[in-house]
Amino acid sequence: METWTELREIQPRIINLLVRTIEKGRLAHAYLFEGTRGTGKKKVALHLAKSFFCGQKKGTDPCLECPDCKRIEHGNHPDVHLIEPDGQSIKKHQVEHLQKEFSYRGVESAKKVYIVNHADLMTVGAANSILKFLEEPASQTLAILLTEQGSKVLPTIHSRSQNLTFAPLLRDTFIKKLIEDGNSSTISSLLASLTTSYEGAKQMLEGDWIAQARSVVIQLMEEVYTRPSQVLFTLQEKWLPLFKDKTEQEIGLDMILLWLRDLMYTKVGKIDSLTYVDQQNKLEQQALSSSQDVLSRKMSAVLQAKRHLSANVNPQLLMEKLLLNIQEG
DSSP states (O other), X not given: OOOHHHHHHHOHHHHHHHHHHHHHTOOOSEEEEEOOTTSSHHHHHHHHHHHHHOSSOBTTBOOSOSHHHHHHHTTOOTTEEEEOOBTTBBOHHHHHHHHHHHTSOOSSSSOEEEEETTGGGBOHHHHHHHHHHHHSOOTTEEEEEEESXXXXXXXXXXXXXXXXXXXXXXXXXXXXXXXXXXXOHHHHHHHHHHOSOHHHHHHHTSTTHHHHHHHHHHHHHHHHHHOGGGHHHHIIIIIHHHSOSXXXXXXXXXXXHHHHHHHHHHHHTOXXXXXXXXXXXXXXXXXXXXXXXXHHXXXXXXXXXXXXXXXXXXXXXXXXXXXXXXXXX
């Protein structure tokens, strides 16, 4: 169970604002938390609910030990309601059920909290129904709406909520969290360069795909520079069987782009910024053979390949052309 201090490491601006608001006793009646997956929106919402209910707070921090805190943590507090999508959307009947629940007095106090996860997936009927709560808030009701796509939430909901945008996780914080989860520093560094979403990183970690992909990219880049006659064989035997669908191919191109960026960083002495942290010797050797202008052209070729991939160009032909462009500089 996190404290505000621990959550501040993930979202310093958001947590500082909420803590000051709690200190002054000026919580808004409704919040809209917007941010990509894995940025801590739901954790912050639940912790805010604990602070709202806890009668034994230590400053602004909920005690985490009282019945209110423990029941919120375990998802069974009678006056904290979480609405999740029913299938592909949040439907009107779910909001109507919430309205019915809110028509009763709180089980143990007059306080109530409702959290709407994926608020952008509310149907028009559900969104219009939720507006009633936002337009006529009860004095001790707290609404927290969570979304990854704020532009898809009704403007009237935006205008009746305090909007807080959650920033992507800081790179160092992200890497630390991934390592704490049992991942190697090399894989964690790569993932933090590929995505700012913790959930997105977890998806890439399924199976051993990301580790295999990393090895193939390193091998392919080494061959581009030292064994060019081997490149097409490696492409055929290792790259194509591993990077099968468009999403995997896009990730593969991003990994090549990160390698070229590491070469640029190596040339300008930004060693602390490397993604392929364990490949410094290879990067230093390869950086000697390319100027910054040449590396810029190679990176542009990768970006062009990504655009062509989106246009459904044959992936094998695309990769053959890209690798030739990288070889020729």
